[in-house]
Every structure is written in C-alpha cells, then in structure tokens.
Amino acid sequence: MDYIIEMLNIRKEFTGIVANDNITLQVKKGEIHALLGENGAGKSTLMSILFGLYQPDKGVIKVRGKEVKITNPNIANELGIGMVHQHFKLVHNFTVTENIILGIEKTSNGRIDIKAAAAKIQELSNRYKLFVDPHAKIEDISVGMQQRVEILKMLYRDADILIFDEPTAVLTPQEIIELMGVIRSMAAEGKTILIITHKLKEIKAVAENCTVISKGKSIATVDVAETSQERLAELMVGRKVSFKVEKQPAKLGEEAFRLENVNVMNHRGIHAVKNVSLSARQGEILGIAGIEGNGQTELIEAITGLRKAESGKILIKGADISNMDVRKRSESGLGHIPEDRHKYGLVLDFTLEDNMILENYYKEPFSKGGILNRDKIRSYADNLIKQFDVRSAQGPITKARSMSGGNQQKAIIAREVDRSPSVMIVAQPTRGLDVGAIEYIHKRLLEERDKGKTIILFSLELDEILNVSDRIAVMFNGEIVGIVNADDTNENELGLMMAGGRRNTDE
Amino acid sequence: MSKNKLLIPLLAVLLGFVSGAIVMLITGHNPIEAYSALLKGAGFYGNIKRLGDTLLNTTTLILTGLSIAFAFRTGLFNIGVPGQMLMGGFIAVLIGAKLSYPAAIHVPLAVIGATVGGACWAFVPGILKARFRIHEVVSGIMMNYIAMWSVYYFVPVLIPGNFNTESRPIIQTASLRTEWLSAIFKGSYVNSGLFIALFCVVLVWWILEKTTFGYELKSVGFNIHASKYAGMKVNRNMILSLMIAGALAGLAGATFYIGYADNIKIGMLPSHGFDGIAVALLGLNNPFGVLLAALLFGFMNAGRLFMQSATNVPNELVPIIIAIIIFFAATSLMLQTWLQRVEKLVKRNGDK
Numbered sequence: 132m133d134y135i136i137e138m139l140n141i142r143k144e145f146t147g148i149v150a151n152d153n154i155t156l157q158v159k160k161g162e163i164h165a166l167l168g169e170n171g172a173g174k175s176t177l178m179s180i181l182f183g184l185y186q187p188d189k190g191v192i193k194v195r196g197k198e199v200k201i202t203n204p205n206i207a208n209e210l211g212i213g214m215v216h217q218h219f220k221l222v223h224n225f226t227v228t229e230n231i232i233l234g235i236e237k238t239s240n241g242r243i244d245i246k247a248a249a250a251k252i253q254e255l256s257n258r259y260k261l262f263v264d265p266h267a268k269i270e271d272i273s274v275g276m277q278q279r280v281e282i283l284k285m286l287y288r289d290a291d292i293l294i295f296d297e298p299t300a301v302l303t304p305q306e307i308i309e310l311m312g313v314i315r316s317m318a319a320e321g322k323t324i325l326i327i328t329h330k331l332k333e334i335k336a337v338a339e340n341c342t343v344i345s346k347g348k349s350i351a352t353v354d355v356a357e358t359s360q361e362r363l364a365e366l367m368v369g370r371k372v373s374f375k376v377e378k379q380p381a382k383l384g385e386e387a388f389r390l391e392n393v394n395v396m397n398h399r400g401i402h403a404v405k406n407v408s409l410s411a412r413q414g415e416i417l418g419i420a421g422i423e424g425n426g427q428t429e430l431i432e433a434i435t436g437l438r439k440a441e442s443g444k445i446l447i448k449g450a451d452i453s454n455m456d457v458r459k460r461s462e463s464g465l466g467h468i469p470e471d472r473h474k475y476g477l478v479l480d481f482t483l484e485d486n487m488i489l490e491n492y493y494k495e496p497f498s499k500g501g502i503l504n505r506d507k508i509r510s511y512a513d514n515l516i517k518q519f520d521v522r523s524a525q526g527p528i529t530k531a532r533s534m535s536g537g538n539q540q541k542a543i544i545a546r547e548v549d550r551s552p553s554v555m556i557v558a559q560p561t562r563g564l565d566v567g568a569i570e571y572i573h574k575r576l577l578e579e580r581d582k583g584k585t586i587i588l589f590s591l592e593l594d595e596i597l598n599v600s601d602r603i604a605v606m607f608n609g610e611i612v613g614i615v616n617a618d619d620t621n622e623n624e625l626g627l628m629m630a631g632g633r634r635n636t637d638e
Numbered sequence: 639m640s641k642n643k644l645l646i647p648l649l650a651v652l653l654g655f656v657s658g659a660i661v662m663l664i665t666g667h668n669p670i671e672a673y674s675a676l677l678k679g680a681g682f683y684g685n686i687k688r689l690g691d692t693l694l695n696t697t698t699l700i701l702t703g704l705s706i707a708f709a710f711r712t713g714l715f716n717i718g719v720p721g722q723m724l725m726g727g728f729i730a731v732l733i734g735a736k737l738s739y740p741a742a743i744h745v746p747l748a749v750i751g752a753t754v755g756g757a758c759w760a761f762v763p764g765i766l767k768a769r770f771r772i773h774e775v776v777s778g779i780m781m782n783y784i785a786m787w788s789v790y791y792f793v794p795v796l797i798p799g800n801f802n803t804e805s806r807p808i809i810q811t812a813s814l815r816t817e818w819l820s821a822i823f824k825g826s827y828v829n830s831g832l833f834i835a836l837f838c839v840v841l842v843w844w845i846l847e848k849t850t851f852g853y854e855l856k857s858v859g860f861n862i863h864a865s866k867y868a869g870m871k872v873n874r875n876m877i878l879s880l881m882i883a884g885a886l887a888g889l890a891g892a893t894f895y896i897g898y899a900d901n902i903k904i905g906m907l908p909s910h911g912f913d914g915i916a917v918a919l920l921g922l923n924n925p926f927g928v929l930l931a932a933l934l935f936g937f938m939n940a941g942r943l944f945m946q947s948a949t950n951v952p953n954e955l956v957p958i959i960i961a962i963i964i965f966f967a968a969t970s971l972m973l974q975t976w977l978q979r980v981e982k983l984v985k986r987n988g989d990k
Contacts, residue, residue, distance in 0.1 A: 490869060
C-alpha cells in the first residue's frame with residue numbers, strides 16, 4: 132500500500148522522560164488521519180518531529196516513500212508539510228494577506244506585490260470555502276477566522292500534508308462544525324490531513340483512520356467507522372470510561388446564592404452583564420451556558436471580586452458580598468475554580484505545595500506570626516496530592532509549570548474543594564482535558580453537590596452543562612435569556628437559546 | 639536543572655577570564671602575570687590592606703545587588719538604585735555633618751536616616767506604579783536625576799565644603815569606620831557597613847524564603863493575576879517591595895558615603911547603583927548568589943589599578959572582562975544549549 136507519510140519506530144527521549152517509544156504512524160494520501168491520546172501521551176512530540184522541530188533519537192521517517200531527514204521546519208515546508216499550531220502565530224495588527232505572505236514575500240522593484248498575493252489568497256479561500264477577507268486585520272476577526280488564516284498560510288505555501296494540533300480547543304460549537312467541513316473539502320481535493328486531538332466526537336465526525344497513542348507508545352491504528360467512541364476511549368485511557376455522568380437526584384436545601392440585578396462593564400467600558408438575577412440552592416448545580424464572550428467572564432469576575440459590579444447585589448446565604456474584596460469573599464464561603472488556570476489558577480513558577488496554599492497561606496497552621504511553617508505545608512500538600520490523585524514528577528516540590536493540564540486542574544480543584552466553600556464558582560473546569568480527567572472532575576463536582584454545596588458551573592461545552600447541571604441558565608449578550616431544568620431540555624433547545632432565542636416559558 | 643543553574647554563572651565567569659586572557663595575548667601581555675597581579679592587587683596574597691579594599695568595594699555592591707534582586711523577585715525592575723543610594727547617602731552625610739552625638743547614637747541615626755531616605759525615594763515609583771500603572775523603570779530613571787540635581791542644589795546650601803563640588807566631611811562620630819577593623823586591615827577604609835551588608839543578605843533570604851510576606855511578594859512577582867485571585871493586596875505589595883529595595887539601596891549609600899568617602903560629591907550618580915544590576919544578574923537574584931557576585935566584582939575593581947602598575951596591562955581590561963561575564967550570564971540560554979551539545983558529544987563518545 133502507498134503511504135504518503137511513514138514514521139517508523141520513532142523514539143524520542145527528553146532528559147528523564149521517554150516521550151515517544153517505538154511509535155509507528157502510517158498515513159495514506161488523501162486520508163484524514165487522527166492521532167488520539169491523553170495529554171502528555173506524546174502526540175505533540177511526534178508531530179513536532181514530523182514538522183522538524185525535534186530530531187528523533189531512533190527511527191525512520193519516509194515521505195512519499197523516500198527516507199528523509201527533517202532537521203528544521205523549512206525542510207518540512209519544502210516537503211509540503213504544514214502545521215496549524217494550537218496557539219496561532221499571527222501578527223495582530225497585520226492584515227490577513229500580510230500574515231500569510233510573511234517570510235515568503237514576492238517583491239518587484241523592492242516593493243511587495245500585495246495585490247497578486249491577495250488575489251491568490253482570495254482564490255484559495257473561495258476554493259476551500261473559507262470565507263476569509265484577505266484585507267481584514269487579524270485583530271478584527273474572530274478566533275475561528277484566525278484559524279482559517281493559519282490554514283490558508285499552509286495552502287498558500289502549497290502544503291499537501293496538513294497537521295492540525297488540537298484545532299477545536301479554542302472554537303465555539305458552530306465554528307467546530309464549519310472547521311470539520313473545511314477539513315473534509317481539503318481532503319476531497321487530495322490533501323492529506325493529520326489531526327491531533329483527544330476529542331472522540333470530532334474523530335468520529337471527520338477522521339477515517341485513527342492511531343491511538345498512550346504513554347509514548349502507539350497502541351493501535353483503527354478504522355474509525357468500525358470503532359465505537361467507547362472503544363476509542365478505552366484504547367486511549369487503558370480502561371473503560373463512562374460518558375454518562377451518574378447522578379443522584381438533587382437533594383435541595385435552602386437558597387445559598389443569589390444575584391439581584393447585577394450589571395457589569397467590561398474593560399472597554401461596554402455593558403457586558405445586564406441586569407442578571409439568579410439564585411441557586413444548597414445541593415444544586417446551576418449550569419450557565421452560552422457562547423464565549425456573552426458576558427460570562429465578566430459575570431464570574433464580578434461574583435468573585437476580580438472586577439467591580441456597577442450595580443446589583445451578590446448574596447451568599449443572605450449576606451451581601453458585593454462590596455467585599457476578593458479575600459473577604461473567599462472567607463465568606465465563596466470558592467472559585469477559574470476559567471484560565473494558567474493566568475489565575477496557579478502561580479506556574481511556584482511548586483505544587485506552594486500552589487496548594489495559594490489562598491490559605493496566611494492562616495494557621497501554614498503561617499504563624501508571619502512565618503511560614505514548611506512542615507505543615509508539606510504534609511497538607513502531600514495529603515491533598517494523595518486524596519485527589521494529583522500526579523507529578525517530584526510530588527509537592529514539582530514546579531506547577533511542568534505538570535500536565537489535567538493534573539494542574541486537579542490541583543486547583545483539590546485546593547478549592549478542600550477549603551469547603553458553601554458556594555463554588557466553577558468556570559470551564561475541563562477545558563483542554565482528556566476523558567479520564569474530565570470524568571474524574573465531574574465526579575468530584577457531583578460529590579460536592581451531594582454534600583449540600585452550591586455549584587455555579589460556567590461552561591462552553593454543552594455536553595458538560597447537560598450532564599452535570601441540575602438547572603441551566605443560558606446567557607446571551609449579557610442577559611439571562613432563560614432558565615431550564617436539565618432533565619427536560621436538550622442540545623437543540625439550548626443551542627437556540629444560546630443564539631439569542633428566548634424560551635417560551637409559561638412560568 | 640539546578641545543577642545547570644549554578645554551572646552557568648560559573649561558566650560565564652570562566653569564559654570572561656579566558657576571553658580577557660585572549661585579549662591580553664593578542665596585545666602582547668602575559669595573562670598569568672596579569673591575573674596574579676590582579677589577585678595580589680585585590681589582596682588575596684601579599685598585602686592585607688588590599689583585601690580590606692576588596693571587601694570595601696564588595697560591601698556596597700552587595701547592598702545594591704540585593705536591592706535589584708529583591709525587587710526583581712517581586713517582578714519589579716528597580717533601576718532607581720543610584721538615586722536611592724545617593725539620597726540615602728545624602729541624608730546620612732547630612733546627619734553626620736550637621737548633628738553631633740556620641741558614636742553609639744550618631745552612627746545608628748545616620749544609618750537609619752539613609753535607610754529611610756532610600757525607602758522614601760523608592761516610594762515614589764512604587765505609588766506611581768500602583769496608582770497609575772506608570773512603569774517603574776521610567777519613573778525610577780527620572781527619580782535618579784531628581785536625586786542627582788537635588789543633591790547638587792542642597793549640598794552647597796546645607797553643608798558646603800571646601801570645594802564647590804563636594805560637601806564638608808562628616809563628624810567622625812558618624813563614620814562607619816571602626817578602629818579595630820582598620821587595624822586588622824592595616825588602614826583600609828573597610829568599615830562596619832560590611833556587617834550590615836552580610837546581615838542584609840541573610841535578612842533578604844529569610845524574608846523571601848521563610849515569611850508569609852515573602853511568599854506574597856514572590857507570588858505577585860511571578861503572577862500578578864493569580865495573586866489577585868488569591869486575594870493578595872497586589873498594589874500594596876508592589877509599593878512595599880520597592881520601598882524595601884530602596885531601603886537596601888539607601889544602606890548602600892550609607893556604606894559608601896559615611897563608610898568610605900566621608901563626604902558627598904555633587905553632580906554624579908554613584909556607579910555602584912548600576913553595577914548592582916550586573917551583580918543581581920550574575921547572582922541569579924538569590925541573596926547568597928548576590929554575595930558571591932559582589933565579591934567577584936569587588937575584587938576585580940579593587941585589583942585593577944595594581945594590575946596596571948605591576949604589569950602594564952591597562953586597567954580598562956577589567957571592565958571588558960566584567961562586560962564579557964555579564965554578556966555570558968545574560969545569554970544563559972545560549973550557554974545552556976552549548977552545555978547540552980557538549981553533554982551529547984560526551985555521551986556519544988562514551989557509547990563508542
């Protein structure tokens with residue numbers, strides 16, 4: 132059989148870690164091939180080797196049947212290999228065209244021929260139905276559109292083997308569907324596509340074959356059409372995974388959390404949260420759904436004290452916390468699992484143990500008379516690490532930066548849950564995590580709920596909202612457009628509300 | 639990792655001296671002679687007075703280095719050290735020249751005055767940063783010049799000296815010099831500022847590593863957002879951090895102006911202030927690293943003139959070597975890649 136890419140028995144070792152151990156990947160021309168694996172399984176390393184960012188210690192790479200040495204990305208480009216990185220590499224105040232031709236500008240008499248380049252980009256955009264305006268500035272276009280600019284960059288360079296690194300991590304559900312369409316049409320034009328992902332749904336939707344990698348080894352290459360999601364997950368994680376969250380009926384207590392006519396401005400001074408009123412009871416998970424950028428972030432910040440609310444009341448068990456600073460709020464029983472775990476949740480250059488006490492460091496027993504008690508901190512961290520199964524290379528003295536995303540999130544959840552707040556604001560708790568970690572985090576959140584805590588869950592993932600919440604409020608354009616019971620709604624109805632359609636409630 | 643961390647500054651120093659040797663060979667000097675003269679000039683053998691001068695140089699550098707390093711650990715670049723040092727020194731000289739007390743009161747008073755002076759001078763960039771988000775480098779540089787010209791104005795008005803360019807000397811009861819130290823080091827100006835500096839090394843280390851306050855400062859330095867999330871008073875911490883850095887710079891001023899110089903000259907910023915940046919960089923912003931780096935720079939500065947007179951190697955070679963050391967310390971990433979390559983080569987040869 133003819134393979135366009137063959138990576139045979141690849142081994143790559145970093146100091147102390149074997150990232151790739153005898154991995155073999157074979158991709159046919161014109162197919163959509165998925166590379167599936169948990170975070171830290173070695174997918175990205177393998178693709179970085181193919182793209183020339185790393186050199187393999189052992190193994191052979193063949194492109195179109197010929198053995199090649201890809202020692203830098205330029206060679207990869209010459210071989211027709213292009214890569215869309217998870218974090219886009221675009222100049223924000225340049226236009227689409229300027230970004231795409233960057234590095235390969237064609238000049239005539241010392242001037243860049245923007246017109247010809249723009250025309251070619253327009254033509255490519257039309258051919259693959261990308262709808263990109265070559266003259267738009269990057270800062271003015273959506274994240275989904277920016278990704279298409281990255282795709283155009285590869286097409287412009289005549290790449291016919293395209294690598295996508297976690298392409299859907301930053302996209303809205305609608306944009307994901309569009310991306311899948313683009314990928315299919317590129318494959319139909321004869322391009323070979325490699326997708327790195329840990330989202331099974333997307334693999335089922337678009338890929339033909341899938342190579343599963345686990346702990347640096349290639350486990351199997353399977354035909355996607357003949358393999359169920361459950362089977363794929365099992366291959367990836369190495370055990371059975373339940374997708375449906377098992378949930379006891381909620382035992383509701385008294386009202387614990389209440390928002391009254393909360394208004395918040397965003398950093399540009401635009402009215403981002405408009406007259407939001409909500410309430411949640413003990414033992415309840417209230418999900419807040421919505422497309423990104425509809426005021427959720429501002430609302431979270433206003434509740435937790437990171438941003439000032441213009442007006443309105445925020446009540447925990449009847450006490451107004453809206454004029455308190457962050458620390459007072461947290462001492463009044465508010466917990467917060469932040470949306471951006473690198474920016475807010477962790478001090479990445481601190482050790483794991485120092486991160487575990489990030490909000491309690493000033494309290495006894497961690498601090499006495501202004502002096503840290505290192506022994507107590509260590510034993511506390513050790514305990515949480517064990518209890519929440521936070522895995523890291525060196526235990527409590529591991530730098531948070533070096534931990535995998537899933538374990539970083541587990542550490543934050545351990546810290547917050549252990550503080551035992553009566554109301555917990557949970558934002559995007561599973562973003563970028565693999566199925567094993569997601570399953571675990573959902574279980575923990577439900578445990579807290581069953582202990583009588585109140586959880587406000589902000590999530591962009593509809594599946595998560597539907598599976599975990601008891602009630603669901605939908606935010607659109609800064610307003611709550613409706614509140615429904617999780618049991619008698621579905622993805623379609625929520626999707627409609629998220630797009631601004633109000634629900635006809637007879638309440 | 640931590641092994642490499644220590645290796646890189648050492649390697650930078652080694653490369654600096656090797657490069658200096660190459661320059662000497664090219665210009666027809668004997669590097670071994672020159673370096674042994676440098677060591678002799680710094681008092682490592684021979685004359686103990688010279689060792690005292692090395693320690694004198696080191697004293698001030700420890701404090702300015704600590705000032706930079708401390709602020710840096712909080713995420714701030716205290717480029718205002720020269721101004722803070724000058725103001726600290728000015729207050730100390732003022733107290734030393736104007737007031738008259740027995741030494742047991744006079745010295746502490748002058749030292750405290752210097753500390754407070756430096757801290758107050760650093761408070762300005764601190765509050766500007768906290769309130770208006772004005773970058774501390776911009777306001778720090780401006781404060782340097784304000785300090786320089788304030789001293790230029792106030793010295794002739796308040797404590798005029800024999801020349802227009804300097805103040806009158808302090809009364810000896812305010813001097814940091816002590817007889818027993820001068821006796822040990824045969825008349826060197828090394829003074830009890832050395833003990834203040836050593837005490838500060840331990841103090842800064844203790845604050846950063848052992849206290850809740852240090853934990854907060856480091857947290858703010860690493861990640862301001864997570865610190866806000868954790869409920870820390872980020873603005874207050876930034877101001878306090880700069881003030882402590884300023885206090886250390888003020889102390890540096892005391893060791894220089896009432897330890898070494900006896901009076902204050904107008905129209906110039908002390909060069910130790912900027913040298914502190916290099917000391918902190920080479921010392922990896924670690925208090926004990928700062929101590930070692932200050933010793934190195936201190937001995938090179940102290941020995942350079944002797945080297946020139948003994949071997950005819952121009953003393954300007956010393957700043958060249960220092961510059962090369964700083965260059966290699968600053969490009970630690972480059973050194974790291976080199977190290978990795980060497981490691982690989984060694985491994986490969988080992989396999990064969």
